Structures are given as structure tokens and as C-alpha cells.
Amino acid sequence: MALLDVNRLTVSLTTKTGTLDAVSDLTFSLEPGRTVGLVGESGAGKSMIGRTIAQLLPPGFAVSGGALMFDGEDLVTMAPDRRRALLGRDIAFIPQEPLSALNPVLTIGQQFREHLDHIGKGGAGWKDRAVAEMEAVRLTDPRGLLDRYPHQLSGGMCQRVLIAMAFASRPRLLIADEPTTALDVSVQAQIVRLIAEMQERDGTAVIFITHDLRLAAEICDEVIVLYAGRQAEYGPAEVLFRTPAHPYTRCLELAVPDVAGAPRGLYLLPERMPGLKAIAELTGCRFAGRCPLADARCRAEEPALAEVGAGHVSACWKSFATEAIAPPQAPDRVATGQEKILEAQGLTKSFVTKWRMFRGATLFHALKSADFIVRDAEFVGVVGESGSGKSTLARTLIGLETPTSGALELLGRDITGTDGGTRDWRQAQMQIVFQDPQSALNPRRKVGTIVGQALEVEVPRPAGAEIEARIRQLLSETGLSQEMVARYPSQLSGGQKQRVNIARALCRLPRLLIADEIASGLDVSVQAQLLNLLLRLRAELGFSMLFISHDLAVVRYLCDRVLVMSKGEIVESGATEDVFANPRHPYTRSLLAAVPKGVRQPAMTEAST
Amino acid sequence: MSGPVMKLLLRRLLTLIPTLILVSLLLFCILRMLPVDPAAMSLPPNATNAEIEAMRIEMGLDKPLIQQYGIWFGNIIHGDFGASIHYRTAVSKLVLDTLPATIELALAAMVFATLFGVLGGLWLFYTRGGVVESVLDLGTVALLSIPEFLWGLFFMLLFGVSLDLLPFIGRLGAGVDRPETITGFLLIDSLLAGSPLTFLDAIRHMILPSVALGLSAAPPIMRILRSTLMDVYQEDYIHQARQRGISEGRILIFHALKNAFLPTLSLMGVQFGFLFGGTLLVEIIYSYPGMGNLMVDAIRNADLPIIQTVGLTYCVMVLLISMVVDVLYLVLNPKLREA
Numbered sequence: 027m028a029l030l031d032v033n034r035l036t037v038s039l040t041t042k043t044g045t046l047d048a049v050s051d052l053t054f055s056l057e058p059g060r061t062v063g064l065v066g067e068s069g070a071g072k073s074m075i076g077r078t079i080a081q082l083l084p085p086g087f088a089v090s091g092g093a094l095m096f097d098g099e100d101l102v103t104m105a106p107d108r109r110r111a112l113l114g115r116d117i118a119f120i121p122q123e124p125l126s127a128l129n130p131v132l133t134i135g136q137q138f139r140e141h142l143d144h145i146g147k148g149g150a151g152w153k154d155r156a157v158a159e160m161e162a163v164r165l166t167d168p169r170g171l172l173d174r175y176p177h178q179l180s181g182g183m184c185q186r187v188l189i190a191m192a193f194a195s196r197p198r199l200l201i202a203d204e205p206t207t208a209l210d211v212s213v214q215a216q217i218v219r220l221i222a223e224m225q226e227r228d229g230t231a232v233i234f235i236t237h238d239l240r241l242a243a244e245i246c247d248e249v250i251v252l253y254a255g256r257q258a259e260y261g262p263a264e265v266l267f268r269t270p271a272h273p274y275t276r277c278l279e280l281a282v283p284d285v286a287g288a289p290r291g292l293y294l295l296p297e298r299m300p301g302l303k304a305i306a307e308l309t310g311c312r313f314a315g316r317c318p319l320a321d322a323r324c325r326a327e328e329p330a331l332a333e334v335g336a337g338h339v340s341a342c343w344k345s346f347a348t349e350a351i352a353p354p355q356a357p358d359r360v361a362t363g364q365e366k367i368l369e370a371q372g373l374t375k376s377f378v379t380k381w382r383m384f385r386g387a388t389l390f391h392a393l394k395s396a397d398f399i400v401r402d403a404e405f406v407g408v409v410g411e412s413g414s415g416k417s418t419l420a421r422t423l424i425g426l427e428t429p430t431s432g433a434l435e436l437l438g439r440d441i442t443g444t445d446g447g448t449r450d451w452r453q454a455q456m457q458i459v460f461q462d463p464q465s466a467l468n469p470r471r472k473v474g475t476i477v478g479q480a481l482e483v484e485v486p487r488p489a490g491a492e493i494e495a496r497i498r499q500l501l502s503e504t505g506l507s508q509e510m511v512a513r514y515p516s517q518l519s520g521g522q523k524q525r526v527n528i529a530r531a532l533c534r535l536p537r538l539l540i541a542d543e544i545a546s547g548l549d550v551s552v553q554a555q556l557l558n559l560l561l562r563l564r565a566e567l568g569f570s571m572l573f574i575s576h577d578l579a580v581v582r583y584l585c586d587r588v589l590v591m592s593k594g595e596i597v598e599s600g601a602t603e604d605v606f607a608n609p610r611h612p613y614t615r616s617l618l619a620a621v622p623k624g625v626r627q628p629a630m631t632e633a634s635t
Numbered sequence: 636m637s638g639p640v641m642k643l644l645l646r647r648l649l650t651l652i653p654t655l656i657l658v659s660l661l662l663f664c665i666l667r668m669l670p671v672d673p674a675a676m677s678l679p680p681n682a683t684n685a686e687i688e689a690m691r692i693e694m695g696l697d698k699p700l701i702q703q704y705g706i707w708f709g710n711i712i713h714g715d716f717g718a719s720i721h722y723r724t725a726v727s728k729l730v731l732d733t734l735p736a737t738i739e740l741a742l743a744a745m746v747f748a749t750l751f752g753v754l755g756g757l758w759l760f761y762t763r764g765g766v767v768e769s770v771l772d773l774g775t776v777a778l779l780s781i782p783e784f785l786w787g788l789f790f791m792l793l794f795g796v797s798l799d800l801l802p803f804i805g806r807l808g809a810g811v812d813r814p815e816t817i818t819g820f821l822l823i824d825s826l827l828a829g830s831p832l833t834f835l836d837a838i839r840h841m842i843l844p845s846v847a848l849g850l851s852a853a854p855p856i857m858r859i860l861r862s863t864l865m866d867v868y869q870e871d872y873i874h875q876a877r878q879r880g881i882s883e884g885r886i887l888i889f890h891a892l893k894n895a896f897l898p899t900l901s902l903m904g905v906q907f908g909f910l911f912g913g914t915l916l917v918e919i920i921y922s923y924p925g926m927g928n929l930m931v932d933a934i935r936n937a938d939l940p941i942i943q944t945v946g947l948t949y950c951v952m953v954l955l956i957s958m959v960v961d962v963l964y965l966v967l968n969p970k971l972r973e974a
Contacts, residue, residue, distance in 0.1 A: 113880030121878075126871040131893045131969060140889065141879060175969040191879070488691050 027098065028055035029231050032201055034092035037074050038254075039302060044248060045090060046302040049074045049255045052092070053331070054248070058198065061130040061225070063242030063263065065278070066252035067549040069299050072235045074255075078102075080113055087331040096199065102351065118192035120221070122204040124184035127178035134187055134589040135172030138194075147197040159190040162227075163220055181412075182213035189220060196228045203235045210411040211576060215620040218245055237550065239278050240624035243267035248337070251275045254305050254312040254581035257331060261338030267624050269309050269348075271340035271395040273317050276348040283583035284604060285621045287365045291354030292558060292583065295551035298519065309344070318351055319344050357561050360568075362586055363402025366438070366632060367538050367570045368423070368456075370398050373432035375422050377520040392418040395432065400570050405560075407585030407602065408574045411619065415594035416574045423572070424458045425449060457531035461543035473526055474511035477501065480533040500529040504567070505559055521552035525559070532563070538573040545580055557584055578621055582606050590614045639972050642845060643965055647958045651951075658950045659711070662943050671937040672886050677720045680867075707943075717940035719922045721933070726944045734948065735819030737918065737925035740848070741911050741952075743841050747849025747911060749903065752856025756899070759861040771832060779854040783913045786847035787920040794843060802840050804922045810834045844921045852910045863895040897968055904960030908953040 049071040050194060056062050064072045077083050078094060080102055081455050085359040096117065101109065120126040129137060138156040142148040147155055153172065160168035163186045176184055185205065192200060202221060206214035222245060236242050242249050243263045251259045251266070251274060259272035270276045280293030295316050311329055314320040314491045324343055331339040359528040373392040388446060393415045400406050408416050421427045423434070425441070434442050441452045461464040467476060478497040481488050488496075501510055515523055524544055531539055543562075545553045557580065560571070575581050581588055581602065588605050590598040590613065598611040609615045674690040674741055675682070682690075691697055710717065716726040759775070762768045795803035802808055806821055814821070814828035825833035867873065868891060876886050918927035923946035926945055965971050 076878075082874065082877050110880040110882065113878060115880065119875065121871060121875050123871055129872045129876075129890050129894070131897075131967065132890070133969075140881065140885075144879065144881060177970055188875075258914040421662040 029058050029097055030056040030233075031095040032075070033095070035075075035078065035094055036091035037071070037078055039086050040088065040091040041086070044306070046306050047255055048087060048302060049078070052250075052252075052257060053097065054250055054257075054260060056199070056231045056233065058231050059149055059225070059229045060248070061222075061234055063244045063246035063249040064233060064235045064252060065239050065242045065249055066258075067237060067278075067299055067551060069254075069301065070252040071255040072237075072252055073203055075233065076119065079117060079199075080119070081106075081109060081199060104533035114141065116196045116197055117199045117201070118195065118197035120185070120188055120192050120200065120202040120205045123208050124181050124188055124205075125176060125208075127188060128184055130176055133173055133175055134179070137279070138172065138187070138191060141191045144611065147194065155194075156190075159194045160187065162193070163187075163190040163224070164443055165190065180213075181209050182217065185209065185217055186220070189217070189224065193224045193228060193230070194401070197230055199233070199235045200225065200230050201235070204237065205234075206241070207237070211578070212411060212616060212620040215622075219352075225291040238622060239267065239275070240282070241622040243624040244622050244626055251278070253382055254300050255302075257339075257341060259338075259342075260338045261335065261340075264626060265335060265338055269346070270516075271334045271348065272340065272342045272564045273319050273344070273348050273351060274313050276351045277318070278314075278550060280351065280353050283548045283557075283579040285579045285618060285623070289356035289583075289603075291356050292349070292554040293353060294554055294558065297467065298480065298551075312340075317430065317526055320348055342489045343618050350557075357558070358565070359586070360403055360565055362404040364397050365402040367402055367436065368398075368400040368572070369433075370396050371433040372397065373419075373422065373434055374430045375418050375427055376430045391594050393422060395427075396596050398589055398596065398599065400572055402537075403564060403568050404587065405564065405571045405573055405585040406571060407581035407588040408591060409576065409578055409581055409588060411576065411617075413593075414591040416591055417542060418594070419591070420458065420540050420572070422576055423540055424456060425452055425526060426469075451526050452509065454534060455536055456538045456540065457534075457536040458540040458542065459524070459527045459531050459544050463520060463527050463544075464515070466527050467523060471514075471517070472511065473501075473518070475505075475512050476515075476526060477529045477533060479530065496533065503532070503563060504529040505555070513562075519552075521548055521556060524548065524556060528559070528563075532567070532569075535567060535569065537569060539569055540574070540605075541571055543574065543576065544573075546577060553580070561583065578606070578617060590617070636877060640962055640965055644958070647961065651958075655947070655951070656708070656956060659708060659943075659947055660704060662946045663707060663929050665699070666942060667700060667703075668940050669937065669939075671939070673720060673937075673939055693917025699860055699941050711947075716944045719933075719938050719941050721936040721941075726940045730926065730944055732819065732946055733924060733926045733929045736821070736923065737914050737927065738952075739822060739839060740845055740918070740923060740925060741907075741914050743845035744848035744852070744910055744914070745907050747846050748852040748856065748906065749851035751849060751898070752903070753860060754855060755857035756864070759857055760864040762860075763865065775854045775857055778850070779858075781851065783848050783851035783910075784916040784920060786850050787844060787917045790843045790847050791920065793852060797812060801843050802836075804926060806840050807833065808836050808840070845916045846924055848910055848913055848917050851913065852906045855906060856899060856903055860895060860899045863898045864891055867891045867894045893967065897964065900960060900964050900967065904957045904964075907956045907960070911923060911952050911956060912949060949972045 031304045032052055035049060035052040036047055038045040038047045040235050052075065054062060055430070064075060066072050077181060078089060081101070086127040089102045096112070135156065138153050139148060140349065142152045142155060156172065157168045164188050165171060165183065171179070171187070179187070205221065206217050209217060218241070221232065224230070234242065234246055243266070246263045248261065249259055249263045249266050249273060253274050258274045259266060259270065261271070266275060267279070270279065277293050281295060296312060297316055300312060300315070304310060309315070310325040310327055311320065314324040317324065329343045331341045332345065334340045371397040373393060374391065376391045378387040379390045396419065398406070408419065410416050418427065422429050425444070428444060429442055433440065436452060436455055439451070441448055450497050474497050477500050478493045481493045481496060497511060498508060500507060506522060506525050506529065510518070510522070515526070518526065527544070545556055548556065561584065564571070573581065573585055585602050587600065588602045589596050590611065592613045596616045598605060598609065605614060606618065609618055674694055675687050675698055677688060678690055695703055707717070714727065716730070718724060719726050719729060722729065759768065759771050762771060791803045794800045797804070807813065811833050812830055814824040814830055814833055817824050817827055820835060821837040825837060873886060873890060876890050914925060915927035915930060917923070918925045919931055922928070926948065929941065930945045933945065
């Protein structure tokens with residue numbers, strides 16, 4: 027018998043007007059020691075399964091049909107005490123945000139001890155047991171860690187602590203909900219390998235929830251692709267990745283750029299996944315509205331899961347017709363001009379970390395002697411892990427930090443000065459778009475006001491009608507509908523918010539745009555739209571961009587040249603294709619090696635930490 | 636004590652000095668604007684104008700205001716707060732005699748305020764989302780609008796006069812032995828003197844005034860504890876603790892309360908500052924022989940040295956309270972402890 031048996035599980039939200047299904051008829055089983063991946067965009071219902079197992083559903087949601095059996099016991103009807111006894115012991119969770127999943131005011135030791143008490147391994151000698159568990163996940167100096175607080179640890183270390191806690195009870199089932207999404211690429215690879223290794227040790231079954239199809243293909247035995255709460259496809263990971271039967275699986279894969287191989291365009295999934303309300307009103311296949319293969323039958327009748335291969339099912343009337351979905355042409359490269367827009371020479375930013383009398387200051391070099399040029403209409407990517415100095419570079423360029431030394435010229439004019447004139451001029455020529463689209467928008471201003479704000483302060487102030495016209499133009503250029511003018515940021519989706527930020531930055535048409543991780547945290551289809559939007563806007567408007575990102579594939583797709591940063595230094599730079607095809611610096615090579623490529627790694631052991 | 640705590644204490648003590656200079660300057664100037672003549676008041680009513688004038692010169696009142704302030708402040712630094720015009724005794728002795736009573740009352744009130752605040756906050760949180768919550772919510776708004784002296788009068792009439800449950804005048808009953816004054820704190824002195832009856836009587840006398848004070852300070856504490864608990868329960872670590880099978884009771888006590896208590900503590904610092912000022916009215920109502928009664932008598936007699944010194948003492952106490960709260964905050968918040 028399978029360890030976990032999910033049979034036609036349906037989870038619904040009860041509202042005043044009826045019930046809305048968040049997960050419909052989910053069926054799969056999981057044997058001990060196996061890994062199943064749950065893949066899909068946000069809102070597909072991926073996280074619902076973990077929440078259902080723990081019976082920690084959001085308010086209003088409840089299981090409305092089907093069965094969820096863990097080792098022969100019904101998890102849905104189980105008494106709360108029995109469930110609490112299983113949770114943390116037989117069923118463990120690894121969360122998405124390791125830093126916020128640990129209590130900030132309790133030490134690692136206090137939290138570990140609580141967990142050991144809960145799983146019956148507390149009492150005298152708990153310290154030694156905690157240290158042993160932390161050694162197993164290769165945390166250095168675990169004894170010292172016991173007295174430290176979560177904020178004193180890196181995200182990767184916090185995740186290791188949580189993995190050590192999860193595996194302390196030798197659980198039979200592990201649910202890992204996007205465990206690597208908040209981490210750097212190279213740390214990501216280590217964490218994934220570590221989970222696999224612990225799984226091997228304890229024979230644990232794993233549900234791996236991710237939005238990254240390639241990562242799932244690398245580490246899972248089977249993959250379930252979820253769309254709008256329903257299984258689109260379920261099958262062996264490799265088969266599903268190589269020869270997807272469902273068009274959605276294929277589209278998902280084509281929506282993400284590659285780090286290697288021939289350049290190709292990104293598949294653009296139109297519109298968005300239907301929300302709970304829209305699903306209830308749909309007839310036919312839930313994906314039909316966005317599917318390139320959909321016909322009248324798809325819109326009228328909902329396809330059931332049908333076997334398409336050994337252990338491989340797909341809910342589509344046209345399974346395996348996915349070959350017809352071809353990747354679009356690679357976008358035309360715009361010839362970059364020769365004019366130097368931005369030139370940095372020996373740009374350095376140091377922070378004083380400690381100041382001792384007679385011994386002088388201890389300096390931390392966040393940015394070490396950076397030299398680079400951004401030319402006219404050129405997109406330059408900046409890649410590196412967190413702490414590599416990417417954000418300090420952005421902050422120094424836009425004047426939030428004053429460089430410690432070095433020269434910085436924008437259009438041939440020195441912009442290291444802090445006087446008002448330089449600042450105004452710099453702002454007119456250079457704009458920044460921040461990572462978090464939400465917090466960069468004033469929640470009390472309408473979209474129209476936000477987008478047109480830059481014109482309000484212009485001297486002489488343009489006429490109202492002129493501002494109005496510019497706002498409408500910007501909205502249409504960034505692919506936003508005209509009704510957005512009167513909306514508030516809270517009424518927009520993540521992708522729309524980021525478009526508003528771009529529209530705002532482009533209002534007075536700067537020569538240079540600084541983009542700080544603007545595509546991360548977005549769903550792949552939204553990300554693809556955003557990347558293509560940036561390329562189109564460059565072709566139409568002709569601006570340059572410094573594109574900071576931890577996602578190498580996105581940088582390869584978008585940028586003409588790339589700067590690789592490590593520990594505040596630019597360790598490698600050059601044309602994107604050259605650097606990616608022939609990385610010279612070991613750091614660049616290790617970054618590229620850490621990117622999931624959808625190929626299952628045969629040896630799952632961690633060579634070094 | 637750890638390094639950061641010492642650092643904070645040092646910094647707060649350093650900022651105490653300019654604050655006190657500013658407050659004392661303000662006090663001094665305002666009191667000098669009063670239409671009273673300290674020289675005339677310190678002489679018998681039949682003194683001649685020449686005698687008054689001589690007294691003015693002797694008291695230094697003919698000198699420019701800023702110089703007068705300088706002399707006063709210089710004396711304060713040397714521990715000389717001057718003599719009361721009315722009682723003809725050293726002001727420092729009068730204040731030291733009454734201060735312990737006020738501190739005792741204020742501390743008891745703070746204990747009650749914390750008790751009401753935390754328990755009420757937990758109750759509000761526990762009933763969240765229900766009908767009871769709306770009722771309780773309305774209740775806290777009502778509580779919020781009742782000042783301490785109204786509670787004082789109400790309790791006095793209800794529990795003191797009508798029900799005759801508790802005493803409501805002074806610090807001790809008529810037939811109770813007065814212990815020898817060692818610290819000035821009745822509770823401590825009575826224990827030192829080995830008289831439990833006096834101790835219990837002192838406590839009985841403190842209940843009504845301190846509950847009245849505490850109750851007026853509690854509602855904001857309840858409300859902030861409730862709302863921060865709501866916020867904390869949205870955090871990932873609560874969800875993760877539930878996923879680990881930790882019981883709800885333990886989540887509240889071990890995980891949530893410590894986090895939610897931090898913002899509550901900051902508010903308590905502010906509330907306790909107000910509370911200390913509130914002792915004045917409550918002391919009057921209950922004829923409690925503390926600094927408040929001394930102050931009111933001094934105002935009635937236009938006894939400037941007392942008013943100045945008591946005013947300054949209130950200010951120092953409020954600053955001390957906020958300092959203690961800041962230190963507690965630092966001790967409870969590991970993130971701040973590092974900086």
C-alpha cells in the first residue's frame with residue numbers, strides 16, 4: 027500500500043453564493059522513498075495539498091470531496107490530537123521562506139529543543155542530539171549555532187536548520203514547499219541535494235512543490251502539473267519533461283529562457299490563469315482560454331485524465347499534439363550604439379563596519395573598483411549571489427550611496443556630486459525600477475497619478491491634457507489597459523504592478539534604466555511577458571538598461587553584455603553569449619553549473635559544502 | 636549586565652542631563668511669571684516695604700532671571716533644593732518623605748495595568764471574529780474614555796462608602812502601628828519591622844487608588860496586544876510551528892506572546908509615564924500622603940521651591956520609567972541587542 031494515497035481530493039472555498047473549488051479531483055499516490063513534484067504557476071493550488079495534509083487551510087477552505095490517506099489513516103477526518111502527533115514526527119514540512127519560518131526572538135537552540143521535546147527526543151542530552159542532527163545537514167559549528175538567533179544566520183543556514191529539524195524525527199513524509207525559491211542559485215543546488223540525501227538516509231517520501239519545471243524534472247520521480255486546481259498532467263519526471271503530453275506543460279517550459287542552446291523566443295501564454303470564481307463559471311477545459319491548440323470541443327467539454335503512456339496521464343483532448351507548439355523566433359537584436367551612456371571607472375564603495383581608536387576603521391568593500399561601460403540602447407546584465415554587491419552598485423549609480431572613490435559619468439558628465447543640480451539632471455537621465463513592485467507603489471495614489479507624477483514637477487508644468495495623453499500613451503506602451511488609470515495598486519496583479527513601475531520610470535524617457543531584480547517573484551508566463559515588453563520598448567524608444575538579476579537564463583535572454591559580480595568585484599564581463607558559452611572565471615562556471623537544466627543528476631551526493 | 640544594555644543606559648543617562656536642564660529652565664521661567672513675591676511671602680504680614688526689599692536682595696531676586704536660574708541650578712547640583720517658604724524646612728526632605736509613597740502607589744498601579752492590559756488583550760484576542768469581540772471592543776473604547784480620577788471617585792463611593800469593603804483614606808488605618816521609617820516604602824518598612832498586620836493594612840489601602848490608576852492605563856495596552864497578536868499569527872513561524880504539530884497553547888505562550896509583547900512594551904513605557912502623572916489626582920482623592928498632595932499644597936501656598944523640585948522629580952521619574960522600559964525592550968529583542 028502506498029504511504030500517501032490521494033484520491034479525487036477536492037478542496038473548496040465556501041462563500042455566500044456557493045462553493046468554489048481550489049483543488050479538484052486530485053489523484054496520486056506516493057510510495058516510501060519516492061519524490062513527487064507539484065508544478066504550476068501561483069494560484070494553481072500547489073500549496074493547498076500541503077495545507078490540506080496539515081489541515082491548516084486558509085479560512086473558509088475545506089475538503090469537500092475525495093480521500094486523503096496517510097498510511098491507511100484518513101488525514102481529513104482524523105482527530106486533531108492524532109494529527110498533531112503525526113505532524114512534526116511522521117509528516118514534516120520545509121517552508122519557502124526559511125528566515126521567516128523561524129521565530130525571531132527565540133534562539134535556534136530554544137526552537138530545536140522545543141521540536142525535540144515534541145518528537146519525544148528531548149530531555150537530558152537534547153543538546154547533543156540537536157548538534158548531531160545539525161551536523162548531518164553539514165552546518166558548521168552547530169554547538170555555537172544553538173545560542174544564535176535566526177537573523178544572525180543566512181537564508182541557506184536557516185533552511186539547513188529547518189531541514190535538520192524536519193529530519194530529526196526520521197519522518198516518513200516530507201512536504202517541501204518551494205524550499206529553494208528564496209535562496210541563491212548555488213545555495214539552491216546544495217539544499218536540493220541535501221534534501222535528497224536525507225531522504226535517502228531515512229527512506230522518506232517527498233512532495234516537492236515548485237514553480238520550476240526543470241528543477242522538478244531534475245529531482246523528482248514523478249511530476250504533477252497543476253493548472254487552475256486540476257491535474258493537467260501526471261507522469262514520470264523525465265518523460266513529462268522530454269515529451270510533455272499536455273499543452274500547458276509544453277507552454278510552461280517554453281515560457282522560460284535557457285542558459286544554453288540555440289537562442290529562441292519565449293512562449294507567451296496569453297492572459298492569466300482563471301481565478302477561483304472564473305473556474306466555477308468555466309465550461310470545458312480550464313486551459314482552453316490560453317491554449318494554442320484549443321478548438322470548439324475543448325471549450326465545451328472538460329477532458330478527463332486519460333492514460334497516454336506507462337504511468338503517464340494527461341487531461342487533454344489533444345495529448346501529444348504539443349509538438350505543434352513551437353518556440354517563437356528569437357527576438358531581433360537591436361544594434362547597440364557606440365555612444366557611452368554610463369561609464370564607471372574604479373568605482374568603489376566601502377562601509378565602515380567597526381571603528382576602533384588608534385587602530386582605525388575596519389572597512390567592508392561592498393563594491394571594489396568596478397569598471398564598466400553601458401552604451402546606447404544596450405542591455406547590460408549584472409549577475410551574482412546575494413551579497414555580491416549588485417544592489418550596492420545600483421544604489422551607487424542612482425545616488426542613494428556616494429561612491430568612496432572612482433569616477434562615474436553619465437553621458438560624459440560627472441554624477442558623483444551630491445548637489446541639487448546634478449541630482450535633478452541624473453534623475454532626468456536615469457531611472458530605477460525596484461524588485462518589489464508592491465512596496466514601490468504608493469497605495470493611496472491611482473495608477474494614472476503614479477505614472478504621470480514625473481511630469482507634474484516639470485518646469486514649466488505641462489498642460490493637464492498633455493499629461494493625460496502621456497499617461498495613456500505609457501499605459502498602452504507597457505501593455506496596460508486604459509481603465510487602469512483610475513485603479514489603485516492594490517487592485518492590480520504582481521505583473522501589472524511591475525508594468526506600472528516601468529511605465530513610471532519611462533515617463534520622462536530616461537537614457538538609462540536600472541532594473542533591480544524586476545522579474546523575480548513573478549510567474550513564468552508573467553515574466554515572459556515582462557521580458558518581451560522590455561525588448562519591445564527598447565526597439566521603440568531606444569533606452570539602455572542595467573539589468574540586475576540572479577537568474578542567469580533571464581539575463582542571457584535579455585542582455586547584450588553581462589557583468590558577473592562576486593564579493594563586490596566584477597570577476598568577469600563580456601558579450602552574454604561568449605560568457606555563457608565559455609565562462610572563464612571559476613565563479614561564473616559554478617554559477618552556471620548550479621542552474622537546473624531539467625536533467626536528472628545521477629549522483630545525489632554533495633561533494634563539498 | 637551585557638554590553639549593549641550598559642551602552643544604552645549610558646546613552647540615556649547622558650541625554651538625561653540636557654533634558655533636565657531644559658525642563659528645569661522651563662519650570663523656573665514659568666513659575667517666575669506667577670504674580671507672587673517669594674520675598675513678601677517669607678516675611679510676616681506686617682513687614683515693611685524696606686524689609687521686603689532687603690529680603691529680595693538677600694534672596695537674590697534683584698538679579699537678572701538667568702542669573703537667578705544659574706544660582707538655583709548650581710545649588711541643585713550640590714543637592715541643595717532650597718527651603719520651603721511655607722514649612723521652613725529643606726525641600727529635599729519634604730520630597731524624600733513623600734516620594735516613596737508615590738512610587739509605591741505608581742508601581743502597584745503599573746502591576747495592575749500590566750495585569751489588566753495583558754489579560755484583557757489575551758481575552759480580546761481569544762474572542763476574535765465573534766460577537767463577543769465586538770462587545771468587548773466597545774467595552775475597551777468605553778474604558779479608554781474614563782479618566783483615572785473618575786475611577787477613583789467611583790471606586791471610593793462603591794467599594795469604600797457603599798459596600799464598606801476597603802479603606803479609602805491615607806496609607807494606613809487609625810489603629811495600626813506605624814513602623815519606623817527606614818526606606819519610606821511602607822510595604823518594605825512594615826516587613827522590616829516584622830508587623831504583618833501593618834503590611835496587610837497598607838496593601839488594603841493601596842488597592843482602590845492603584846486599581847483606579849491601573850484601569851485607566853490598561854485599555855490601550857489591551858488593544859495593542861490584541862492587534863499585535865493578530866499580526867504575529869499571520870507570520871510564517873506560527874504556521875511552521877503548527878505544521879510541526881506544536882499545540883496551540885504552546886504556540887501562544889512560547890512563540891506568539893514574546894513577539895507580540897515588544898510593541899506592547901513600548902506602549903507601556905508611554906502609558907506608565909502618564910500613569911505617574913496621574914498619581915497626583917488619585918492621591919488627592921484618597922488623601923494619600925504622597926508627592927501629589929505635597930504639590931497641591933505647595934501650589935495653594937505658592938511655595939515656589941517645592942513646586943520647582945516636585946515638578947523636576949516628576950520629570951525625572953517619567954524619564955526613569957521610559958529608560959527601564961527601553962532596557963527591557965533591549966533585553967527581549969535579540970535584533971536590537973546587537974547594534
